[in-house]
Amino acid sequence: xxxxxxxxxxxxxxxxxxxxxxxxxxxxxxxxxxxxxxxxxxxxxxxxxxxxxxxxxxxxxxxxxxxxxxxxxxxxxxxxxxxxxxxxxxxxxxxxxxxxxxxxxxxxxxxxxxxxxxxxxxxxxxxxxxxxxxxxxxxxxxxxxxxxxxxxxxxxxxxxxxxxxxxxxxxxxxxxxxxxxxxxxxxxxxxxxxxxxxxxxxxxxxxxxxxxxxxxxxxxxxxxxxxxxxxxxxxxxxxxxxxxxxxxxxxxxxxxxxxxxxxxxxxxxxxxxxxxxxxxxxxxxxxxxxxxxxxxxxxxxxxxxxxxxxxxxxxxxxxxxxxxxxxxxxxxxxxxxxxxxxxxxxxxxxxxx
Ligand code: ADP
Ligand code: MG
Numbered sequence: 320x321x322x323x324x325x326x327x328x329x330x331x332x333x334x335x336x337x338x339x340x341x342x343x344x345x346x347x348x349x350x351x352x353x354x355x356x357x358x359x360x361x362x363x364x365x366x367x368x369x370x371x372x373x374x375x376x377x378x379x380x381x382x383x384x385x386x387x388x389x390x391x392x393x394x395x396x397x398x399x400x401x402x403x404x405x406x407x408x409x410x411x412x413x414x415x416x417x418x419x420x421x422x423x424x425x426x427x428x429x430x431x432x433x434x435x436x437x438x439x440x441x442x443x444x445x446x447x448x449x450x451x452x453x454x455x456x457x458x459x460x461x462x463x464x465x466x467x468x469x470x471x472x473x474x475x476x477x478x479x480x481x482x483x484x485x486x487x488x489x490x491x492x493x494x495x496x497x498x499x500x501x502x503x504x505x506x507x508x509x510x511x512x513x514x515x516x517x518x519x520x521x522x523x524x525x526x527x528x529x530x531x532x533x534x535x536x537x538x539x540x541x542x543x544x545x546x547x548x549x550x551x552x553x554x555x556x557x558x559x560x561x562x563x564x565x566x567x568x569x570x571x572x573x574x575x576x577x578x579x580x581x582x583x584x585x586x587x588x589x590x591x592x593x594x595x596x597x598x599x600x601x602x603x604x605x606x607x608x609x610x611x612x613x614x615x616x617x618x619x620x621x622x623x624x625x626x627x628x629x630x631x632x633x634x635x636x637x638x639x640x641x642x643x644x645x646x647x648x649x650x651x652x653x654x655x656x657x658x659x660x661x662x663x664x665x666x667x668x669x670x671x672x
Contacts, residue, residue: 320415322443329424330408330438337437342404345439352439354405360457365395371448381419383510384450385426390512391533392454393434394604397519398531400464401456403436409453411446434516462523464608466546469528471637473609475551476618476629478515481536482561482593483508485600501564512604518629521621522608529608535599537651537662540607544635545649547609553633553662555655561593598653598662609635 320328331347338346344353356362369388371377389406396403408427412419431438436454487505489495497505515531522529530543544551610618615631622629638646653660 320417325415325420326441326443329420330441333424333428334431334438337431337435338439340404340435340437343437343439346437347440349440352405352407354439354455356404356457359460361460361463363396363399363401363456363458363463364453365392365399365456366451366453367391367395368449368451380426380510381422382426385423385428386430386511387426388450388452389427389430389436389454390514390604392452393430393436393514393516394512394531394533396454396456397514397516398464398529398606399456399458400462400519400523400526400529401458402520403434403454403456403516405437405439406431406452406454408438408441409449409451410441410443411449412443413445413448434514458523464519464522464526464529466528466530466543468526469543469547469549469609469635470611471549471635473527473611473635474615474618474631475540475553475607475609475633475635476631477532477536477559477605477607478518478622478627478629479513479603479605480508480559480561480628481532481603481605482597482600483564484512484602485509485596486561486564488600488602489596497564505564509602512602514604515606515625515627518606518621518625518627521624522606522610522618525614525617525621526608526610529606532603532605532607533601535601536603536605536607537598538601540651541649543607543609544651547635548638548648549635550638550646550648550650550652551633551635552652552654555594555653555660557630557632558594558597559628559630559632561597 326347334347342355342357344355346352367388369375369384375384375387392406393403427438483505486495486497487502487509490497490502490505519529528543528547530539532539540551618629638648640646651662653662
């Protein structure tokens with residue numbers, strides 16, 4: 320099968336029904352896709368690349384990979400409060416592997432169908448397995464949620480349960496042994512993250528700032544705080560905890576679970592290890608967002624409308640200004656039982672760090 324047959328079989332025909340949407344004027348098959356966002360809407364665009372050996376193992380299921388590569392992109396749209404309207408797929412493949420392409424395009428198609436998000440174009444080439452997706456979304460003019468909109472005094476929230484994907488990874492590394500049920504749950508959070516698109520939409524006129532958690536709750540919160548020129552205080556007791564899975568942990572190996580970049584700072588207790596996974600686990604694809612205290616009811620309504628739990632975990636603080644010099648921003652004060660805990664141990668992932 321050549322390049323054009325491959326595109327036609329796995330991508331053009333399989334996804335054709337999604338392209339019948341009114342806003343897709345031209346999809347796969349022309350030099351450009353032509354999309355027509357609705358009047359009064361702005362376009363949100365995001366790209367994510369997944370490279371074999373770096374973002375996924377050669378043993379990854381093709382179907383799961385199809386799901387995840389679109390999910391991580393939709394998660395970026397969710398963080399902006401954007402409605403997905405289409406995506407492109409640039410694919411480098413070592414060879415035409417029908418079993419891979421079949422599974423991959425099915426996984427992709429299933430999530431694309433759930434979100435009514437048509438595949439409108441792409442590029443296909445020979446090369447080391449690399450998947451690059453660009454998503455397009457629309458948001459009413461001026462309503463895109465940005466990292467930079469948080470205000471001093473805003474509440475800080477996180478959706479769902481960060482840490483589960485990392486728990487699955489630790490189980491795979493043999494650091495943690497889980498019951499079959501708990502492992503299956505954590506595993507599905509790692510392999511098939513759910514992009515919080517409905518929550519992002521419901522938060523459009525509610526949240527002041529948002530970011531999706533790909534590299535770890537604390538690290539991504541710091542990005543939001545820096546962009547908003549703020550600091551924050553988080554209550555450890557209010558973090559969504561992993562107790563439901565913690566109870567199912569059968570065994571934790573003696574060698575410490577190494578969280579974030581803090582290999583030298585070995586967490587002492589299992590509770591610390593769990594906290595590390597929640598704060599710095601990564602691969603969660605939950606949303607961290609801020610909203611003023613008077614919007615608490617609206618946040619709960621958004622959570623209910625989207626069918627996703629949200630936890631209020633802290634608040635944003637103004638950076639102090641001394642002698643005309645602003646304090647550092649992006650600092651997070653972790654409070655546990657009224658005491659300050661250093662957040663330094665919980666870094667976030669950095670490909671070149
Ligand atoms: P061009 O050389 O003009 O860029 P191509 O021959 O690369 O066109 O691609 C032909 C058509 O197939 C284009 O519409 C392109 O967007 C689409 N396409 C190519 N690869 C993919 C892919 N992996 N997924 C979806 N569409 C693709
Ligand atoms: Mg091309």
